[in-house]
Amino acid sequence: MLDTSFCIRLLDKNDALHQNALDYFKYFLLEKISIHISTIAVAEYAVGDDPANLPINNLQIEAFDFLDAKTAGVFHKEIKGNQSNILNYQRRIITNDVKILAQIGTKKIEAIISKDINSLKQYVQPLIIANLLQVKFFDLNTPLSAVLGKLF
Template sequence: MKHSVLLDTSFFVRLLNDQDNLHNNAKGYFRYFLENEIVLKVSTISIAEYCVKGKIDELPLRNVQIIPFNLDQAQRTGEFAQVIFTENKVSKAKLEPRAIIPNDSKLFAQADLDITITYFVTSDGRSKNTLATLKKQINPKFEIIDIASPYNEIFGILDLH
């Protein structure tokens, strides 16, 4: 079974902006994943987020598998959001008449239910805190890679470049 990673919107924002301070890190991860035949996945949710300020044709979709948001993931998202709201002591009043579910909960549900995804790759530091909150009650099956750390440090690779 091949391993895969779910790439967050923030990853693409950094990858596609050569002026961003994390651009080189994002590029290093992208190259590393491709060279090591790690399947790159992106959610339709992240594509929607990217398209708020960018255009879909800017995304390197030729190299990335697109995963739609489905019913099983919606159900798991509800479970994740319930834990996050409870742990963060969100009042019932803020959840009425309906709860607004953060996109991270949806993306985490997708990563959790896809047995090939080992990492959620992001530059959003809040993701680690959200995952830590979830781990208090649920054991998601993936870890977070924050691209603030270069790929060679995360994977223990000597970079001679």
């Protein structure tokens, strides 16, 4: 599953992580790895650029549905307990990261790629430890060659 940070880097040729994103994307295509993107990530991307610029012909678009919503609630409760994440606010706001992770869980997507290490620590690892999520996290900050164990 691609997150918004990956999409931004993939299309911004001036970004320091553009080449990493491009290398991963080409690798996924070459190896015929299904590339998923959530409609949630598409919405986030739309804040800064037209999502029609995304390589949507190469992406499997995942809509956020009822089961995803139910799972996101379970994930949020595991991470935050029964508390709101905004002081003195009675509603429980579920972050987009948790919603996307719920989609990964319900749709049995094997991996997510992101530059957001904080998301890994704050959301992914606790859900894996609680046995609620099984996913491989790829850090966009790490070049593909390092992941594959290649020198060049």
